[in-house]
Amino acid sequence: MIFTIFKKELKETLRDKRTLIMMLVIPLLIFPLILNVVVGLSSSFEESAESKTIKIGVIGETRDYFSQKLQNIPNALGPKTLIPYHGDSVKIRNDLKDEKLDLIFIYDRDFATKLENFISTQLICAFDMTQVGYKKRAERYIEQINIEEQLKRFQALGIDEQKIKPFDIVYENSASSQKMIGELVGGFLPYIFIAFGFMGCMYPAIDLFTGEKERGTIETLLTTPIDRWKFLVGKMMVVICSGLMASFVALLGLFLSINFMDMIPDPEIMKVVHQILSIGFILKLFLLLLPLTIFFAGIMVPIAVYTKTFKEAQSIIAPLNILVLIPAMIGLFPGIELNVQTAMIPILNIVLTTKGLIGGTVDYGLLAISFTVMLILASFAVTISFKQFGKESNILS
Amino acid sequence: MINVKNLHKKFLLNKEQKKELQTNDKYALVVDDLSFECRPGEIFSLLGPNGAGKTTTLRMLSTIIKPTEGSIEIGGINAITHPNEARSKIGFLTGSTGLYARLNAHEFIDYFASLYGVNNKDLTERKNYLFDLLDMNDFAHNRIAKLSTGMKQKVSICRTMIHNPEVVVFDEPTSGLDVITAESIIQLIRDCKSQQKTVIFSSHIMGEVDLLCDRLAIIHKGKLKYQGTMSDFRKNMTETSLTGQFIKTVQS
Numbered sequence: 001m002i003f004t005i006f007k008k009e010l011k012e013t014l015r016d017k018r019t020l021i022m023m024l025v026i027p028l029l030i031f032p033l034i035l036n037v038v039v040g041l042s043s044s045f046e047e048s049a050e051s052k053t054i055k056i057g058v059i060g061e062t063r064d065y066f067s068q069k070l071q072n073i074p075n076a077l078g079p080k081t082l083i084p085y086h087g088d089s090v091k092i093r094n095d096l097k098d099e100k101l102d103l104i105f106i107y108d109r110d111f112a113t114k115l116e117n118f119i120s121t122q123l124i125c126a127f128d129m130t131q132v133g134y135k136k137r138a139e140r141y142i143e144q145i146n147i148e149e150q151l152k153r154f155q156a157l158g159i160d161e162q163k164i165k166p167f168d169i170v171y172e173n174s175a176s177s178q179k180m181i182g183e184l185v186g187g188f189l190p191y192i193f194i195a196f197g198f199m200g201c202m203y204p205a206i207d208l209f210t211g212e213k214e215r216g217t218i219e220t221l222l223t224t225p226i227d228r229w230k231f232l233v234g235k236m237m238v239v240i241c242s243g244l245m246a247s248f249v250a251l252l253g254l255f256l257s258i259n260f261m262d263m264i265p266d267p268e269i270m271k272v273v274h275q276i277l278s279i280g281f282i283l284k285l286f287l288l289l290l291p292l293t294i295f296f297a298g299i300m301v302p303i304a305v306y307t308k309t310f311k312e313a314q315s316i317i318a319p320l321n322i323l324v325l326i327p328a329m330i331g332l333f334p335g336i337e338l339n340v341q342t343a344m345i346p347i348l349n350i351v352l353t354t355k356g357l358i359g360g361t362v363d364y365g366l367l368a369i370s371f372t373v374m375l376i377l378a379s380f381a382v383t384i385s386f387k388q389f390g391k392e393s394n395i396l397s
Numbered sequence: 398m399i400n401v402k403n404l405h406k407k408f409l410l411n412k413e414q415k416k417e418l419q420t421n422d423k424y425a426l427v428v429d430d431l432s433f434e435c436r437p438g439e440i441f442s443l444l445g446p447n448g449a450g451k452t453t454t455l456r457m458l459s460t461i462i463k464p465t466e467g468s469i470e471i472g473g474i475n476a477i478t479h480p481n482e483a484r485s486k487i488g489f490l491t492g493s494t495g496l497y498a499r500l501n502a503h504e505f506i507d508y509f510a511s512l513y514g515v516n517n518k519d520l521t522e523r524k525n526y527l528f529d530l531l532d533m534n535d536f537a538h539n540r541i542a543k544l545s546t547g548m549k550q551k552v553s554i555c556r557t558m559i560h561n562p563e564v565v566v567f568d569e570p571t572s573g574l575d576v577i578t579a580e581s582i583i584q585l586i587r588d589c590k591s592q593q594k595t596v597i598f599s600s601h602i603m604g605e606v607d608l609l610c611d612r613l614a615i616i617h618k619g620k621l622k623y624q625g626t627m628s629d630f631r632k633n634m635t636e637t638s639l640t641g642q643f644i645k646t647v648q649s
Contacts, residue, residue, distance in 0.1 A: 216495030227481065
């Protein structure tokens with residue numbers, strides 16, 4: 001009988017445009033859209049920052065030593081126009097503030113003399129640090145001039161550059177590519193799944209419970225010789241399936257974006273990503289998402305049973321999304337790791353466990369604790385749902 | 398057969414309801430010691446003004462809600478201790494019965510038939526009979542959302558009768574319906590009587606009651622004000638119209 005109820009509710013849910021949009025369309029398109037926009041925008045910003053002719057204000061003259069050095073830097077390192085300020089340090093700084101200049105260099109009047117006499121001097125480089133590419137450009141120019149001046153000094157002092165450098169440092173990354181990916185995107189992925197799992201549950205929960213009251217079908221349903229808990233289970237199964245489906249479709253969207261939209265140019269990383277997105281990983285992920293989705297359904301169903309209209313239900317359930325995402329966001333912070341304490345915190349435990357699964361560093365003992373915690377919470381939520389669904393005041397209000 | 402004895406129903410009042418009713422009482426007594434009997438082949442009418450407790454009584458008969466006190470027997474089954482068995486004998490129709498708009502009539506009827514445990518053979522027979530009787534074949538494959546009010550009401554009737562119930566409960570079944578659709582309901586109630594079903598219906602339209610019922614009970618504020626046959630009610634009338642007599646009974 002539960003299956004009959006489930007089948008009917010699923011059929012109705014799949015015929016609801018609003019649910020279909022939230023369950024299938026948005027989750028499927030979100031990753032391709034986000035990735036496309038983010039990758040497209042950042043590369044176009046970088047490109048335009050690289051090719052932009054930036055206006056550089058120099059405190060001295062265009063013919064002084066520093067300006068000449070700057071002029072000599074080839075345009076391949078970034079095109080530029082030099083504007084001299086003839087010693088007016090107030091105006092140069094004001095013009096930078098007013099965005100008439102992109103970058104300014106302030107140095108002493110005797111900058112060239114000090115360099116010639118091997119005396120250390122100061123160079124102030126100022127720019128708006130919120131602008132993309134200015135820092136890179138400034139560092140590139142300064143490095144070029146600095147290297148030249150250093151070489152000059154080495155030669156003049158007869159020093160072999162190699163002799164004053166005790167050793168070359170090579171930093172090696174001991175983390176596997178999988179672990180790196182796990183650390184970088186491992187928190188973000190479950191965050192997305194949690195958001196979609198919640199959204200996927202929301203509309204069916206409201207439609208199948210509040211909607212039943214609003215349409216006046218609940219009385220008809222309750223005059224049939226079926227125990228109320230069977231209706232509850234059948235309907236909840238649809239809510240859970242919708243949540244899982246939304247998460248699955250989001251994962252599919254991600255997979256399609258990675259495979260067909262050329263998001264990851266490095267074949268090595270692509271290989272690791274494919275290894276991560278294995279059937280085994282997906283199964284483990286859904287095993288974790290299952291109690292989480294039951295928990296979501298268990299939160300939403302009593303609210304949906306209690307409220308009288310779709311609008312009222314939506315106005316209560318929608319803000320819960322933020323509450324649910326807070327522990328998920330904590331999981332994004334660096335240094336937060338899965339341990340016995342964090343495994344006890346619902347939602348955060350799912351984020352951290354998924355992070356471990358992606359990075360291949362998961363502790364299966366802690367995974368079991370996380371799963372059990374979520375299962376207990378889910379059972380608790382289902383019990384509350386059952387109590388609320390059976391209440392006369394909720395059925396007939 | 399419906400047998401109701403000393404039925405009581407109290408509802409816990411929330412703050413808003415207390416304010417609305419201007420009372421400090423914790424509970425509202427909606428049905429107060431109601432007893433009546435309704436036999437097969439008989440149409441029993443439950444009459445009363447708005448808020449009299451008619452719908453609450455019928456909801457208790459249909460086992461949607463439980464009485465605070467008293468007993469209900471449906472076809473010899475204790476509806477309070479064995480609600481599922483009692484429900485399988487009841488067909489319940491209200492004027493505000495909702496339908497699943499995203500299903501078509503076939504799907505809707507099939508679903509309720511499966512909830513009532515109707516087997517495939519009986520379902521096909523009953524569906525053919527009712528679809529022909531109610532002239533539903535032309536729109537049976539259309540989504541319910543696209544049907545007219547009259548068509549929807551026919552689907553509701555079909556749903557009420559699909560499991561061939563012994564007892565049929567109608568709660569203000571013609572409320573808000575046009576004359577033609579209301580007439581189809583009246584005809585259905587008559588058919589139920591001729592099929593020896595036990596019919597109970599609530600209304601506040603005296604014309605309908607006069608037309609249909611064999612026995613009636615008038616309730617007001619949950620209390621029984623009158624119970625007897627329709628012919629006795631007419632015989633003992635002191636007012637010039639049935640409506641006038643009904644008002645007098647309620648106010649007595």
